[in-house]
Amino acid sequence: MKHHRNTWQKKRVQEVIDEFDHTFRVEEIHTILKEEGIGIATIYRHLAKLRKDNEIHHFTCDGRALYSKHNIQHTHFHCSECDSNIHIPEVNLPLGRITGGKIESFQLDIRGVCKECVTFPDF
Numbered sequence: 001m002k003h004h005r006n007t008w009q010k011k012r013v014q015e016v017i018d019e020f021d022h023t024f025r026v027e028e029i030h031t032i033l034k035e036e037g038i039g040i041a042t043i044y045r046h047l048a049k050l051r052k053d054n055e056i057h058h059f060t061c062d063g064r065a066l067y068s069k070h071n072i073q074h075t076h077f078h079c080s081e082c083d084s085n086i087h088i089p090e091v092n093l094p095l096g097r098i099t100g101g102k103i104e105s106f107q108l109d110i111r112g113v114c115k116e117c118v119t120f121p122d123f
């Protein structure tokens with residue numbers, strides 16, 4: 001019967017994931033499912049399988065895991081002056097050409113000075 005229970009739990013985890021449009025965190029899934037008795041370890045196991053099958057993409061955002069079904073890229077621009085962390089929606093890089101391979105997902109962490117803080121020398 002243990003096998004049956006696991007199958008039912010995985011199905012529920014998948015149903016919750018199916019409802020997310022953009023990005024999601026494991027805690028968001030757990031908040032929805034904990035009352036149904038589904039533990040965070042079950043959710044992590046299912047996410048690991050989806051990652052292995054390349055059905056979801058995995059990023060690190062704010063030091064924590066962030067997942068997405070459709071976004072294959074995640075880019076931060078971190079300002080060293082005001083410490084803000086800006087999300088850059090889309091970066092176009094010829095990664096296929098650079099790597100010679102097929103890109104599944106990528107993350108960029110850019111450091112610099114944001115447009116609010118930056119000062120350019122006067123000429």
Ligand SMILES: [Zn+2]
Binds near residue numbers: 062076
């Ligand atoms: Zn982020």
Ligand SMILES: [Zn+2]
Binds near residue numbers: 080082
């Ligand atoms: Zn700044």
